[in-house]
């Protein structure tokens with residue numbers, strides 16, 4: 001069943017959040033292009049009726065647009081023949097007690113379409129399949145338990161006859177996993193944990209590799225003390241990509257729990273790890289851990305776009321990954337071989353480099369600068385001036401790739417932090433954080449973000465556009481030689497894909513943390529984006545916090561956002577004038 005693959009190859013529609021299985025967020029549409037984007041206008045808009053962080057994007061399937069909201073996770077089917085008249089609306093009943101269990105705002109990264117159904121993974125971890133025609137529930141299944149700290153913010157990946165979903169809870173000591181359900185019935189197919197026994201991990205100690213070597217028996221639990229792996233985190237709330245030819249899907253796992261590194265000696269495998277798994281069985285082909293024994297909350301869940309590019313004169317099947325830890329990685333996606341690992345923000349200081357010497361004992365590991373460790377000789381230390389901050393040189397906001405330029409377009413953070421670990425004990429369903437942070441712009445200026453173009457074959461920044469705040473929206477690249485992104489102040493921007501020159505901007509009603517998408521209707525190209533400030537960067541605004549030291553809602557430099565925007569929830573659709 002390659003229905004989704006076929007649909008994603010049609011540039012007129014947008015049926016999964018990432019646009020295509022490869023997560024390139026590239027569209028072949030070029031009616032709106034570098035020559036005319038400056039004339040773009042608002043075609044119509046739609047209020048979602050919900051405030052707080054709007055992540056993800058709408059879908060377009062035929063003449064219908066599907067729009068989702070943050071908690072309470074309303075779904076609207078809008079008629080494109082009628083400027084967004086509501087065809088149906090689905091509003092799940094969810095216990096509001098799930099809200100305090102969500103670490104980083106009540107966001108949801110959107111819907112997926114396959115097999116005549118719209119898939120929603122709710123905050124309370126209910127996965128629901130809605131009939132695309134009338135919004136009626138076809139099946140629903142409960143994937144986790146919010147009382148244990150398990151919630152969801154991520155989208156769903158439909159692959160062949162299954163849907164694949166992750167889970168959140170790294171700040172609550174959840175033992176996180178990826179789970180596949182039958183697309184037609186919702187029946188459980190398999191579950192693979194990030195941290196756990198070999199049976200739980202779905203690995204083969206002989207065949208599953210790490211940097212080319214078999215991972216061996218008990219590869220995860222041997223790297224924890226005692227039973228700590230049972231509350232070990234490694235959550236799976238990011239973006240998933242899929243290679244139909246290799247029949248492998250890819251994603252990264254999040255932070256080990258707790259944030260206090262002293263409480264969990266060892267490498268804490270396989271938190272902070274990219275997995276390549278078979279979607280039919282869940283079994284891992286290879287793994288690669290970016291940040292062993294994390295001391296900074298550098299979750300490894302960011303998108304893993306799949307591209308074919310030439311390295312050293314040879315075309316390779318690549319996987320690219322802009323990790324929270326500030327390194328841009330390029331790997332061979334068939335084998336997991338590490339090809340490039342370079343800093344994509346010059347401010348990154350916690351490690352000097354990733355060791356690329358295959359004969360070295362520390363091959364593939366970041367070389368940590370002890371001054372920026374948050375643990376010394378087994379004791380907690382308060383460290384200052386660590387770059388990047390916990391929200392990383394990039395968080396979940398996805399990049400785009402243009403095969404025309406061969407460049408990645410990456411929304412980034414330019415933020416550093418002070419980190420104070422403290423002892424915390426585990427109680428199910430209670431925060432298991434164990435550190436306080438303060439976050440501020442990187443030294444040498446007041447800007448907290450850059451929108452960059454990156455060459456993943458060399459590991460080099462090609463151009464960089466400074467932004468006052470982190471760029472928390474997902475990018476879109478098109479065959480029109482332009483790249484779109486949104487800003488936390490609320491601007492939708494279009495820039496020239498080759499030079500980065502700004503060609504268009506429009507201030508939408510609220511800060512943008514949604515991902516820009518494009519489609520056609522009756523032969524005309526449209527660009528759409530959700531506004532609604534929030535997410536971790538904007539959670540201070542979302543929660544009405546202005547105290548720069550307000551714990552996990554550590555708004556820091558983001559408090560100044562109050563001067564530019566306010567809460568919202570709106571879809572804005574753009575096109576060229578007649």
Ligand SMILES: O=C(O)c1cc(C(=O)O)c2c(n1)C(=O)C(=O)c1cc(C(=O)O)[nH]c1-2
Nearest residue numbers: 104107153168169170171235237254535536
């Ligand atoms: O460990 C986790 O389970 C977890 C979950 C989430 C989430 O579900 O949104 C975030 C994070 N961690 C996190 O570390 C983080 O920086 C973050 C930012 C955001 C966001 O949507 O802006 N979510 C999350």
